Amino acid sequence: MELAPTVISTGYAAGINAYGTVVLLNLLGRAGFGEVPDPLTGDAVLIGAAVMYAIEFVTDKVPYLDSLWDVAHTVIRPAVASLIGVEFAEYEQVSAAEEIVSGGAAGGTSLLSHGIKAGVRLGINASPEPASNIFVSLIEDGIVALVIALVLAEPVIALAVVLVLLAMGIGLLVLLRKAIRRGMKQRGARGERDPPEAPDPG
Numbered sequence: 001m002e003l004a005p006t007v008i009s010t011g012y013a014a015g016i017n018a019y020g021t022v023v024l025l026n027l028l029g030r031a032g033f034g035e036v037p038d039p040l041t042g043d044a045v046l047i048g049a050a051v052m053y054a055i056e057f058v059t060d061k062v063p064y065l066d067s068l069w070d071v072a073h074t075v076i077r078p079a080v081a082s083l084i085g086v087e088f089a090e091y092e093q094v095s096a097a098e099e100i101v102s103g104g105a106a107g108g109t110s111l112l113s114h115g116i117k118a119g120v121r122l123g124i125n126a127s128p129e130p131a132s133n134i135f136v137s138l139i140e141d142g143i144v145a146l147v148i149a150l151v152l153a154e155p156v157i158a159l160a161v162v163l164v165l166l167a168m169g170i171g172l173l174v175l176l177r178k179a180i181r182r183g184m185k186q187r188g189a190r191g192e193r194d195p196p197e198a199p200d201p202g
Contacts, residue, residue, distance in 0.1 A: 001091070001092060002155040002159075003089060003092050003094065003098075003102060004102075005151075005155035005156050005158060005159035006088050006151055006155045006158075007085040007088055007089070007102045007105050007106040007109075008105055008106065008109050008159055008162065009147055009150070009151045009159050009161075009162045010081065010084050010085065010106060010147075010151055011078075011081040011084070011085060011105065011106030011108070011109035011113070012109050012112075012113045012162045012165070013113075013143075013144045013147045013148055013151075014077055014078075014080050014081035014084060014106070015077050015078070015081060015109065015110035015111065015113030015114035015115075015116075015117065016113055016114070016117050016140050016143060016144050017053070017056065017060075017140065017141065017144045018073070018076060018077045018080040018081065018110075019050075019052040019053035019080075020056075020141060020144045021080070021084070021148060022040065022045060022080065023046065023049045023050050023053050024144070024145060024148040024149075025041075025084070025148060026040055026041050026042075026045055026046045026049065027046070028148065028149070028152055029041040029152075033149075033152050033153070034152025035091070035152070036152070037087040037088060037091040039087055040087055056069065057141075060137045060140075061133055061134045061137045062133070063124075063125045063133050064125055066121055066125070066137070067118065067121055067125060070114070070117065070118040070121060071118070073114070074114065077110050078107040078111040078114065079107065080110075081106040081107050081109070081110030082103040082104065082106050082107035082110075083103070084106055085102040085105060085107065086099050086100075086102060086103040086106075089101075089102035112166065113166065113169070116166070116169035116172075116173060117140065117169075119173045119176070119180055120136070120169065120172055121133070121136070122180050123173075123176030123177075123180040124136055124176075126180070143165065146161070147161065147162060147165075
C-alpha cells in the first residue's frame with residue numbers, strides 16, 4: 001500500500017461524501033478488493049455509515065438544504081477523513097508521528113475538497129434549474145466511487161486523479177464566483193423571510 005497517496009485520496013473522497021467513502025471502503029474491504037483496515041470493515045460501521053449515507057443521498061439533492069448540510073459537515077467530514085487516515089497509518093504499522101501526519105493530511109485534503117464542493121453547490125443553487133443540483137450530486141457520488149476504487153487498486157493513479165480534480169474544482173469555483181455570491185445573498189434572504197409575528201398584547 002502507498003500510504004501517502006491513500007490517505008490524501010481517501011481524504012479527498014471523504015470531503016465530498018464521508019459516509020459514502022466509509023461504506024465503499026467497508027464493502028470493498030469485505031469483498032477483498034483491496035487492503036482495508038479491519039476497524040473500517042465492521043458491521044456497526046457499515047450500518048451507521050449506510051444510514052447516514054441514505055439521508056445524505058436525499059438531502060444532497062435538495063437546493064439550499066444541501067448547503068445547510070454542507071455547513072453542518074464542515075467539521076464532520078475532515079474528522080472522518082482524519083480517522084480514516086489514522087486507521088490506514090496504523091494498518092501500515094508506522095510510527096505515532098507518522099500516524100498524526102497521515103490523519104492531518106487526510107483531514108486537510110478533506111477540508112479542501114469539502115470547501116470546493118460547498119462553494120460549487122452554492123453557486124449551482126443560484127441557478128433556477130433544480131435538475132442541475134441532482135445531476136451534480138450524482139456526479140459527486142460517482143467521483144467518490146471512482147476515487148475509492150482507484151485507491152484500493154492503484155493508489156498513485158488515484159492521487160493523480162485527485163490532484164486533477166482539485167485543480168478543476170478550484171477553477172470551477174473561480175468561474176462560479178459571481179453565482180456563489182448571489183447564492184449566499186439568496187440564502188441570507190431566505191433566512192430573513194417570514195420573520196416571527198409579534199405577540200398580540202391583547
